[in-house]
Structure formats: structure tokens, C-alpha cells
Amino acid sequence: MRSETLLPLGKLDPGLAQPESALDLSRVADDARRVEAAGYHGLLMEETKDDPFQVLALAAQATTRVHLGTSVAIAFARSPYVTAMSAWTLQKLSGGRFELGLGSQVRGHIVRRFGMAWHPPGPWMRDYVRAVRAIWSSWQNQTPLDFESDRYNLNLTVPLFTPPPLEHPDIPVLVAAVNPYMCGVAAEVADGVRLHPVCTPRYIREALLPAIEGKRAVRAGAFEVCLKPLIATARDDATLAERREVARQRLAFYMSTPAYRRAFEPFGLTTLCQEMAELSRHQQWQQMAQRVSDEVLHQWVVVARYDELAQALRQRFDGIIDRIEVSIPVDSAQDQADLAAIVAALDDAPADQQA
Numbered sequence: 001m002r003s004e005t006l007l008p009l010g011k012l013d014p015g016l017a018q019p020e021s022a023l024d025l026s027r028v029a030d031d032a033r034r035v036e037a038a039g040y041h042g043l044l045m046e047e048t049k050d051d052p053f054q055v056l057a058l059a060a061q062a063t064t065r066v067h068l069g070t071s072v073a074i075a076f077a078r079s080p081y082v083t084a085m086s087a088w089t090l091q092k093l094s095g096g097r098f099e100l101g102l103g104s105q106v107r108g109h110i111v112r113r114f115g116m117a118w119h120p121p122g123p124w125m126r127d128y129v130r131a132v133r134a135i136w137s138s139w140q141n142q143t144p145l146d147f148e149s150d151r152y153n154l155n156l157t158v159p160l161f162t163p164p165p166l167e168h169p170d171i172p173v174l175v176a177a178v179n180p181y182m183c184g185v186a187a188e189v190a191d192g193v194r195l196h197p198v199c200t201p202r203y204i205r206e207a208l209l210p211a212i213e214g215k216r217a218v219r220a221g222a223f224e225v226c227l228k229p230l231i232a233t234a235r236d237d238a239t240l241a242e243r244r245e246v247a248r249q250r251l252a253f254y255m256s257t258p259a260y261r262r263a264f265e266p267f268g269l270t271t272l273c274q275e276m277a278e279l280s281r282h283q284q285w286q287q288m289a290q291r292v293s294d295e296v297l298h299q300w301v302v303v304a305r306y307d308e309l310a311q312a313l314r315q316r317f318d319g320i321i322d323r324i325e326v327s328i329p330v331d332s333a334q335d336q337a338d339l340a341a342i343v344a345a346l347d348d349a350p351a352d353q354q355a
Contacts, residue, residue, distance in 0.1 A: 001317065003346045004042035004226070005035055005327045006071065007055060023050050029062035034330065036066040039343045044071035044101070044325065053086040060094035068094055071228070071325075072103035072176045072194060076124065077114040080131035080152060087171050088136065088163055096168025101194055102129065103176035106259050119151065122181045127151040129173055129189040138162075140169040174226060179262055180211035187215035192224035192322075198254050198263040199227060200300060204320050206266065227317065228325035230301040233309050235338065240305055245289070247301045252288035256280035267299065306338045310345030 007028060035043045043059055043066050045052040052070045060068055068090070075083065083100070090098040104110075104121040111118050127149040134147035134154065139162060147154040175186035178196040186193040199208065204225075212223070232247040234240040254260050255269070256276035264273050272291065279288045297303075304312040306328065317324060324346065328339050 001314070001321055001346055002041035002323045003039075003343045004044055004069075004071075004323055004325045005040055006228075006325065007031055007035075007043060007045050007059065023055065025050075025055070025058065028055055028058040032059035032062045032066070034336065036063045038336065038340045039347060040066055041323065041347065042067040042069055042099075044069050046071050047073050047103075053090060056090055056098070057093055060090060060097070063097075064095075065097075067097045067099060069099040069172075069174070070101040072101040072174075074105045074109075074114070075102040075128050076104060076110050076116055076121075080128055081135055081154070084132045084135040084139075085163075087132070088139065088166065091168060091171050092166055096166075099172040099174060099191075100132075101174045101176065102190075103194075104182070106257075122185050124151055125175060125182065126185045126189055129175065132173070133189075136169065136171065140165045174224070177208070178260055180207050183208045183211040184215040187212045187223060191222070192226055195225065195227045195321075196260065196263070197228055197230045198260045198300065200263070200267075201316055201320055203263050203266060207262075209320075224322040225320070226323040226325070227321045229313070229317070231309070231313075231326060232301055232303045233306060233328060235306050237305070240303065244297070244301070244303050247303070248292045248297055249285065249289045251297060251300050252276060252285075252292050253280070255292070256288060267296075269296070306342060310342050313346060 007023065032043060043063070045055045045059070045068075047070065052073055056068045056070070073083065073086075083102070087098060087100045102125070104125055107118045110116050128151070130149065131147050131152045131154060135145060137143070138145040138157065142162070142165065144157045145154050172191040173189070174192040174194050175182065175190045176194045176196065177183045177186055178198060183193055193212065195204065195208065209225075212225070230247055230251060232240065232244040234243050255264060255273045256279065258277060261270065261273045264270065276288050276291065279291075302309070302312050302316060309326070313324060313326065326342060326346065328335065328342070330336055330339060
């Protein structure tokens with residue numbers, strides 16, 4: 001499997017691959033170069049506190065080999081044209097190394113944070129990706145834009161606003177998913193799916209892969225299954241114990257989120273998820289973490305020292321996942337060496353794709 005990481009590499013919540021604080025934009029170029037030197041296949045930027053497209057533009061100028069992508073950009077907060085333009089520019093800037101990861105986000109955020117109307121996300125995402133691809137095709141082939149669907153009617157082509165063709169016009173699109181329906185949509189219209197950390201091997205095998213296989217025949221071409229698993233990792237056992245508890249807190253938060261509940265149902269945890277949701281409404285975060293048993297924790301979280309992490313990930317996900325995201329904090333030359341060893345052990349790409 002191929003390895004990916006999130007920016008910023010040097011300021012991570014260890015074991016969870018999530019930024020602890022606002023991204024230091026002055027460090028993006030250096031961090032991107034370190035990611036490339038570590039041998040990663042891909043460097044991703046999530047949409048939280050900063051615009052991912054602008055940050056990836058900085059990373060693109062500082063690197064030459066590593067692939068760059070959004071993990072993920074919120075589709076429904078932007079028109080398809082705006083997203084198509086941002087991706088087109090990054091593909092040009094990176095020399096063909098960009099991929100567009102799109103996520104739907106939940107209803108509350110779309111309506112109350114972005115101020116957009118809500119529609120059923122599966123059909124909406126299908127229309128959205130097709131609209132973006134139609135815009136790209138119009139630009140690349142210098143033909144009139146003509147796309148009509150339930151959600152969009154795009155047919156205005158103006159030379160002043162039409163970018164020229166690209167040397168590398170094929171921009172991969174990946175769709176974030178946590179349920180079978182969205183996985184099926186991804187298999188229909190995208191080049192891959194980005195699964196949520198709550199997706200266990202059992203849930204992927206039993207619920208998600210059948211949905212993907214049922215739709216994959218609709219379109220030609222390769223399709224990749226990608227995952228950012230929950231990981232608790234450290235060089236020594238004492239630090240690992242601390243990071244395991246951080247992961248327990250994160251898992252409790254995920255269990256409290258109704259949109260993710262389906263991933264916990266096969267394990268008989270529906271009632272516990274409902275209890276977690278009630279606790280979260282009263283901000284009882286510590287009590288939530290205490291409700292996560294070690295048995296449940298190890299179902300969802302990969303807990304391993306650095307020297308055991310690659311083997312633990314392979315044992316859990318080989319044959320299920322094509323690309324996996326793993327990050328550790330890098331504050332020293334030893335950290336960098338540890339990370340490079342983990343990435344090398346995970347990477348089964350041909351030699352000409354490795355650092």
C-alpha cells in the first residue's frame with residue numbers, strides 16, 4: 001500500500017494525524033520538502049482553519065515528486081466551477097501532481113456554517129463531480145460547456161474566462177465516504193474513495209467494498225480505496241500509553257456523531273453511540289472517553305510503537321486498502337529516520353515511484 005500524510009508534518013497531534021493549532025504558513029515549504037524526502041507517495045491538506053488549495057500551492061512550488069491533494073475540500077460549500085478552477089490551477093502549478101479530494105460535510109455545517117441550502121448528499125455529489133469533469137473537458141478541448149443535471153445547468157462559455165488546455169489534464173477525483181451509498185457514488189463518478197477513520201476492516205469488507213464493486217463496472221479505469229485510520233504510535237511504551245488515551249478521546253467523539261453511527265452498528269454499539277451523543281450535548285467529554293473500553297478501542301485504533309507500526313497496519317489493512325495515511329511528529333533527525341523507515345515499510349510502489 002502507498003503512504004500519505006497531512007500537513008503540517010512537524011506539528012501533529014501524535015497518533016491522530018491532526019493539526020494541534022493553526023498552520024504556520026512560513027513552514028509549509030520546508031515541511032513539504034521533508035515529506036518528499038521521507039518517501040511519502042502523497043501530501044494532503046485538509047480543510048479546517050486554512051484554505052487547502054492555497055496551502056497546497058505553497059507545497060507544490062517546494063517539491064518535485066510527491067503527489068498533492070485535498071483531504072478533503074468541502075464540495076457543497078463551493079460551486080463546481082470554483083472548485084474546477086482551483087484544481088485546474090494547482091494541476092498546472094504542480095506539473096500534474098494534484099488530485100482533488102471532495103467531501104460532502106454534514107447538514108448542520110452546510111446550512112449553518114456555509115449558509116447553503118441542503119440537498120440529499122449522495123445524488124448531489126454525483127451531479128457535482130460530473131459537473132466538475134464537464135467543466136474540465138470544456139477547457140481542455142476548447143468546446144462549449146453543456147452540462148445539465150438535477151442540480152446544475154451549466155452552458156455559458158466566455159473566452160475571457162476559459163483557461164487554456166493543460167499538459168496533464170487528467171486530474172484524479174476522490175470522494176470521501178462513510179456509508180455504502182456514497183461509496184457507490186464514488187465508484188460511479190470518481191477515481192477513488194477516501195474512507196473515514198471510523199471504517200474498520202470488517203465494516204469495509206462487509207458494507208463498503210460490495211457497494212464499490214456493484215458500481216465500479218459503470219466506469220472504466222483504476223479505482224483506489226484510501227483510508228486515514230486512527231493511529232496511536234510513539235517510540236516508547238510510556239509515550240504510547242499517553243497517545244492511546246488521546247485516541248480514545250477522538251474515538252468517543254466519533255461515536256457521538258450520528259452521521260458515523262452506521263459504522264458502529266455491526267459491532268452492537270448503537271446504544272452506546274446514542275449515549276455518547278447525549279453526553280456530547282452536555283459536553284461531558286471525559287465521561288465519553290471513559291465509556292470506550294480497551295476492547296472497543298483496539299477495534300478502531302491501531303496502537304503500536306514506531307518499530308511495529310508498519311507491520312500492524314499491514315496486518316490490519318493489506319488486501320483492503322490501496323493507500324493509507326500515517327503521520328508522526330517530526331522534531332529531530334531521529335524522528336525523520338523513524339518516519340522514513342515506516343513509510344518505506346508500507347510502500348509497495350515500483351522503485352521509480354519511491355524517494
